[in-house]
Amino acid sequence: MAVYGYARVSTVEQAASGNSLDTQRSILSGVAQSEGMEIGRMFVDRGVSGSKPLEDRRAGSELLSALEAGDVVFCAKLDRMFRNASDALTTLQTFKDKGVRLFLKDMGGDVTGNGVSALVFTILAGVAQFERERIAERVAENRERLVAAGRFVGGRVPFGMRVVDGEDEQGRPARFLEPDPEKEPIVVRIKGLRSDGFTVRAVQSAVQKEFGERVALATISKLSNEGDAR
CATH class of the missing domain: 3.40.50.1390 (Resolvase, N-terminal catalytic domain)
Structure with missing residues (x-):
């Protein structure tokens, strides 16, 4: 021993x-x-x-x-x-x-x-x-804070957005989400049609005919609920 x-x-x-x-x-x-x-x-x-x-x-x-x-x-x-x-x-x-x-x-x-x-x-x-x-809570809270600050924290990039490289408050390399100029006209059109009372499926059909882009129904619904806050 x-x-x-x-x-x-x-x-x-x-x-x-x-x-x-x-x-x-x-x-x-x-x-x-x-x-x-x-x-x-x-x-x-x-x-x-x-x-x-x-x-x-x-x-x-x-x-x-x-x-x-x-x-x-x-x-x-x-x-x-x-x-x-x-x-x-x-x-x-x-x-x-x-x-x-x-x-x-x-x-x-x-x-x-x-x-x-x-x-x-x-x-x-x-x-x-x-x-x-507590670790799970802290991770979730930190993720929400970063998302609110426009940071890209991984996963699928939202429709109408793109990832760009930049720096955080401390000057460290970071990635951010910003509106994608190429998709912006589609996003504006979707919101406009929904504001005019078009159904989600009708908006999907109209956008596909006008822009040649098939946008998921769930994405159209989400963009509609975001209003002008985006």
Whole structure:
């Protein structure tokens, strides 16, 4: 059985005493001694962001490669080792399946044994679900914000529009949607006919005869509802 310790500090946190490597080493040594063990090797990631999963960190990857059944790992805090609850949940299950014990001081001790394990896994599962929902919400909100600003965020280009290259507020390359001069007469005609009371199918037929362009019924309906806001 091998006993390991794992510590991590990000670039910003290296000067903060509460998260310093010396503090983490001291904490881990004390926790290990309270369990009747002594850490044989410390794996340390310096200046590594917590957004990186354990396997993508130099020391984290070395730790995972060194682990064998029966080994024990000590870490001061959940966020020192994992990037989020979902990552923690997956990795902890891997540890359990492999027969590796993980002690996290801020989570009450052995999170892979029979003590606080069930509670920890229940909490992490709930937090992981919340994180997934919040990420989905943020992505949707950001997409709506970009679309409102005229940005092209991928997918099908709306009829009557074209994609052009430009720069965002920070001067970074970006893509935008703008009216397509070649399609603009068709869009104007569609809106005019709809305003005059023509049905969607009648507009489709008229536009095809006049411009040689068959516009989808759904597109005509959408353009009609946009009015002059476009």
